[in-house]
Each structure stands twice: as C-alpha cells, then as structure tokens.
Amino acid sequence: MHTEGHDGPDATALRREYYDEVASRYWKRPATEAEIDEGLTNDGVELLTPPTGQFLVARFEGRPAGCGGVLLLDGERAELTRVFLRPSFRGLGGAGALLRALEEAAAELGARRMVLNTRLDLIEARTLYTRHGYAEIPAYCEGPYMEIWYGKELGARQGVPGNGDMA
Template identity: 65%
Template sequence: MTWIITTEHPRTPDATTLRRDYYDEVASRYWERPATEREIDEGLTDDGTDLLVPPTGTFVVGRYEGKPSACAGMVLLDAELAELTRVFVRPEARGTGGGGRLLKAIEKTARAYGAKRIQLDTRNDLVEARGLYTKHGYREVEALNAKQYAEHWFVKDLTDSPDTKDLT
C-alpha cells in the first residue's frame, strides 16, 4: 500500500476536512463525548492556520491508497526552532507508516527553513501520538510552555542527518 505526502495550503478542501477530523478527534477524546459541528467550527476559528504557509510554516497532507488520510503542520517559532502541530492519521490508516512519513516530510521542510530543533506538546490521552514521536527520535522534556492542553513536551535535534531508513 502506498502513501503520498504533499505540501498543501491548509485551507484546500482535503486539508480542511483533515483539520476538522483532527479537531473532532482531539476534542471528543478530551470531552469524552462526540464534539458538535459548532464546537469544531469554534475550535478552528483563529487557530493559527494562517501560520502553516511559507514563510512561517508548512502543512502536509498524506494520501493512503489515493485517499486523504493524514496531515501535519509546522510553524517556525524563531530562526532555529520549529513547532510540530496538527499531526493526525485517520484511524483506518493507522499502523501503515503514514505517521512516520508525515514527520519526515515536516522535518525535511523545517531543516530547509533553517530550523535546528523541532518541538511539540501533546496530552496524556493522545497515547498513539506520544508513541509515534518517541519511535521517531523525539525525546520527552520538561514543560516548554503553559498551554492549557499541554501535558507532555517533546524535542528533536534536526542537525543530525535525517534518518531515512525507518519510515514506518
């Protein structure tokens, strides 16, 4: 089975649907109930998506067997530091290597922008995400910020040569 990862504007139809699905999943897990359409709309309002385009960042969409199935974004925080954000793989495509491919694409772009390190924050309940980051060389660190939903923080040094042997 094949994954194709492409850079897209975060407001294309496929990217928008994936961002909505991402927010639906993380909000529904947090609230322990399905998120409503209104809650999803409110959550995506002024969510920083405008930073996910050059020169401040990027957004990638992963297609599995031709279907939009995953996404991830990156925002430059300063000349040498990037933040990984909105990493999402649809449940039916999990375990197929898409998450690793998203990370590699984002890391490659971050390096091209001059970033020497990439960081992220995530929550306790996003166990799959924490496992993905650890598997791909991110190390957990002390708190990097005081964001409301941040419970775990990870960083990765981007100055080492990219590891291309394990894209799963």
C-alpha cells in the same frame, strides 16, 4: 507528501477530523459541529505557510490520509502541530513518513530542532514521537491542553523507518 493550502477541501476535512478526534477524547464525548467550528476559528493555521511554516497533506494511493504542520518559533526551532492520520490509514507506516516529511519541511524553513507539546492521554501520539527520536524536554510554552513537551534535533536519524507507502 504534498504541500497544500490549509484551507483546501482535503486539508479542511482533515483538520476537522483532527480537531473532532482530540476534542472528543478530551471531553469523553463526541464533539459537536459547532464545537469543531469554534475550535478551528482563529486557531493560527494561517501561519502554516512559508516563511513562517508549512502544512502537508499525506496521501495514500491518491486519497487524503493525514496532515500535519510545522510552525517556526524562532531561528532555531519549529513546532510540530496538527499531526493526524485517519484511522483507516493507521498501521501502514504513514505516520512515520508524515513525521519525516514534516521534519524535512522544518529544515527547509531553517529550523535545526523540532519541538511539540501534547496531552498525556494521547498515548498513541506520544508513542509515535518517542519511536521516531523525540525525547521529553522542559516546557517551552503554556496552555490548557499542554501536559508534556518533546524535542528532537533535526537531521538525527533515529527511530523505526516506515515502509514509505505514503506519498
């Protein structure tokens, strides 16, 4: 995984694809370019830089394959956010490698626990999280697209190991 600025060309393209996918699934229609622009405006991504967070770009054979971020919430917890893998790279073990790299980034920032929120309709994401040791927790925040919350103690080696092809 590579630490890259959230505003670099690969990171920007991945963030746009992420928002397009989750918004289009929610609205049950393709998101427009204007809706994607609006969704990314003032979304807080600038906090995904040390000391408040980190943004990673996953690459497969040199090509940008996915991204994700961690945001420190307090002295103990980091929030997993914007986890995305391009469809053509899914099923190769990269999502697990990306999660592990994000967990390591959170630990390096001082977090001892990772938390996240997601929607119930994002079944693939929920399956990924539970497969890698995340368990449902009580809500720690509120918002219109938050329907289920997960947490995991960092350093816990649970879940299915990936094949490590993502770097």
